[in-house]
Amino acid sequence: MSDVKQILNKYVPDIEQTIQTALDVASPFIRGMVGYHFGWLDQEFKSVNFAKGKFLRPTFCLLTFEALQASYQAALPVAACLELIHNFSLVHDDIEDGDTERHGRPTVWAIWGKPLAINTGDFLYTLALKCLFQLDVTYFGPEPIFKAQQLINQACLALTRGQDLDLRFEQLQDVTVEMYLEMVRGKTAALLEASIVSGAILGTDNAVTINHYRDFARNIGVAFQIRDDILGIWGNSAETGKSIDNDLRRKKKTLPVIYALSQLTGPRLGRLQKIYADSTPMTGDQIEFARECLQLVDAFNYTQGMVDTFVEKSFSALNQIDNASACQTELETLARYLVTRTK
Numbered sequence: 001m002s003d004v005k006q007i008l009n010k011y012v013p014d015i016e017q018t019i020q021t022a023l024d025v026a027s028p029f030i031r032g033m034v035g036y037h038f039g040w041l042d043q044e045f046k047s048v049n050f051a052k053g054k055f056l057r058p059t060f061c062l063l064t065f066e067a068l069q070a071s072y073q074a075a076l077p078v079a080a081c082l083e084l085i086h087n088f089s090l091v092h093d094d095i096e097d098g099d100t101e102r103h104g105r106p107t108v109w110a111i112w113g114k115p116l117a118i119n120t121g122d123f124l125y126t127l128a129l130k131c132l133f134q135l136d137v138t139y140f141g142p143e144p145i146f147k148a149q150q151l152i153n154q155a156c157l158a159l160t161r162g163q164d165l166d167l168r169f170e171q172l173q174d175v176t177v178e179m180y181l182e183m184v185r186g187k188t189a190a191l192l193e194a195s196i197v198s199g200a201i202l203g204t205d206n207a208v209t210i211n212h213y214r215d216f217a218r219n220i221g222v223a224f225q226i227r228d229d230i231l232g233i234w235g236n237s238a239e240t241g242k243s244i245d246n247d248l249r250r251k252k253k254t255l256p257v258i259y260a261l262s263q264l265t266g267p268r269l270g271r272l273q274k275i276y277a278d279s280t281p282m283t284g285d286q287i288e289f290a291r292e293c294l295q296l297v298d299a300f301n302y303t304q305g306m307v308d309t310f311v312e313k314s315f316s317a318l319n320q321i322d323n324a325s326a327c328q329t330e331l332e333t334l335a336r337y338l339v340t341r342t343k
Contacts, residue, residue: 162186
């Protein structure tokens with residue numbers, strides 16, 4: 001884990017500086033809310049050092065770019081863009097999901113209300129696109145920059161489609177594994193894929209290499225989300241920092257639940273369907289029953305098997321790339337952490 005922390009911390013100061021410089025165009029209040037959300041400021045907009053996100057997406061981007069170019073600084077604008085897009089989605093997701101806490105602090109909307117939080121999310125998205133225009137055309141040339149912009153735009157569309165499916169799953173009774181995978185490929189995998197592939201597009205014009213990075217990214221993104229589903233039900237609360245009953249209590253249709261609903265029959269299926277058809281949170285007895293159902297159909301091993309399948313596809317693609325650089329090794333280390341992490 002120490003190696004992973006070192007990799008995750010590698011680019012953070014430069015990414016944060018790039019974002020903070022971009023924030024010079026913001027009004028003081030919006031800049032304050034953004035600073036609060038990122039963990040740089042408290043509610044009074046005074047400097048603090050709260051828990052922050054992992055900066056996974058920009059790190060993947062810069063690792064890929066540096067593996068191909070032996071330096072990373074020229075790609076910082078796209079890395080900042082990716083982190084801003086990720087955080088725009090978090091601000092909006094917190095509102096849509098009704099979450100009042102993130103990283104152990106009240107969410108932006110819980111403090112300043114939904115209208116101001118929505119506007120702040122919109123600002124982050126727009127600022128992200130502005131960062132893309134800071135890429136040096138004399139260094140990259142116009143075509144790679146255009147391809148990176150196009151890729152990230154497509155990822156944002158996929159992100160909103162995935163979120164739409166995730167929200168509508170709450171009302172749908174018949175959610176299939178195929179529907180779930182479609183949702184994940186949008187909500188979780190698309191931006192991770194764009195992060196790695198944008199680094200590849202800016203780092204090389206070799207189409208074969210870019211496609212190998214794309215296959216690696218696409219599959220690791222799906223495995224990442226499925227691993228998250230496992231931790232949400234069978235994780236260690238002391239490590240994850242949240243109750244392992246939360247996903248069940250909120251009736252999230254994660255992959256283990258979808259699989260159980262597809263495998264159960266008779267009275268058990270009817271009872272579980274009735275529980276998920278009710279909009280109120282699960283009671284303790286209902287959570288216990290849901291866990292019994294998951295165990296009965298061996299949902300854990302099925303879900304872990306899905307992780308293993310996507311991991312195998314992912315690293316099979318990565319191994320096709322002839323690159324022995326330290327950054328390529330760090331890229332693999334970070335990806336393996338994503339799909340084996342315990343928090």
